[in-house]
Amino acid sequence: MSTQTSTPAPPAATDERSSLLKLYLGRGVLAVAWALAFAGAHENLNAAAITLLAVYPLIDAVSSVIDYRATPNGSERQVIAFNGGLSTLAAIALCLAGAGGEAATLHVFGVWAFVSGAAQVVVGVRRRGPEFGKQWPTLISGGLSVLVGITYNIQAAGDNPSLDVLSVYATGGGVWFILQALLLGWKSRQLRARTA
Numbered sequence: 001m002s003t004q005t006s007t008p009a010p011p012a013a014t015d016e017r018s019s020l021l022k023l024y025l026g027r028g029v030l031a032v033a034w035a036l037a038f039a040g041a042h043e044n045l046n047a048a049a050i051t052l053l054a055v056y057p058l059i060d061a062v063s064s065v066i067d068y069r070a071t072p073n074g075s076e077r078q079v080i081a082f083n084g085g086l087s088t089l090a091a092i093a094l095c096l097a098g099a100g101g102e103a104a105t106l107h108v109f110g111v112w113a114f115v116s117g118a119a120q121v122v123v124g125v126r127r128r129g130p131e132f133g134k135q136w137p138t139l140i141s142g143g144l145s146v147l148v149g150i151t152y153n154i155q156a157a158g159d160n161p162s163l164d165v166l167s168v169y170a171t172g173g174g175v176w177f178i179l180q181a182l183l184l185g186w187k188s189r190q191l192r193a194r195t196a
Contacts, residue, residue, distance in 0.1 A: 016070055017184055017188060018188070019066075019070040020067070020184055021181050021184040021185055022181075023066055023070075024178070024184065025177070025178060025181035027059065027060075027174075028173075028174040028176070028177030028179075028180075028181060030174070031056075031170045031171070031173050031174030032171055032175070032178075034055065034056050034059065034174075035166075035167040035174065038052045038056075038163075038166060038167050038170065039164075042163045042164075042166070045098050045099075045105065045163075049098070050095055050098035053094040053098055053105065054092075054094050054095050055091075056091075056094075056170060057087040057088070057090040057091045057094065057116075058087065058091045060083070060084075061084050061085075061088045061091065064080050064083050064084030064087060065084055067080050068080045068081055068084065076122075076123055076126040076127070080123060082119060083116055083120070086112065086115055086119070087112070090108065090109075090111075090112035090116075093108045093112075102161045102162065102163055103156045104156075105163060106152050106153075106155060106161045106165075107152070107156040107157075109166060110149045110150070110151070110152030110153040110155075110156060111149065111153065112149070113146075113148050113149035114145070114146050114150060114153075117142045117144070117146040117147075117148070117149060118142070119142075120142030120145065121139055121142035121143055121146070123142075124138035124139040124142055135180070137177070137179040137180035137183060138176070138177075138180050140176060141172075141173055141176035141177070144172065145169075145173065148165075148169055152165065
């Protein structure tokens with residue numbers, strides 16, 4: 001009687017999956033916390049609100065640095081580096097736009113949401129292997145960010161632009177990141193069970 005055992009995942013893939021799980025979970029929780037803080041602070045575009053506006057893309061920039069360090073060399077890593085630089089520029093641009101009012105702020109946030117969402121989709125597509133749980137939450141989140149970015153720029157050009165939508169955006173993004181972390185955790189347990 002012969003027994004078959006599943007081939008264990010390569011250590012590099014296992015390490016990257018564990019790193020991504022922690023990163024996505026932390027990023028998701030921070031996004032939801034930011035949404036709660038911004039919801040109570042954006043009535044006036046004062047120093048506190050503008051600081052929070054800069055903090056949100058900086059969360060993305062720091063996450064990109066962590067992700068970059070954990071990702072093997074390749075085109076995926078280049079997209080992550082691009083997104084980190086973009087998010088850093090977005091933080092600076094949001095500080096400047098805050099002085100110009102809600103419309104300017106919504107325009108800048110919308111452009112950043114569009115481009116960073118597109119970058120997220122590219123990274124998600126490249127991580128679609130089974131060892132990373134197919135990346136559906138990441139792909140959906142990135143695709144929605146692209147659509148939302150377009151919507152925000154249309155709203156910013158209208159008569160009554162409002163920053164209320166930014167808390168909704170951050171909450172949605174946070175939930176998708178948490179779902180991706182849970183999916184990676186489930187995938188890790190599944191792979192461990194197969195190799196036990």
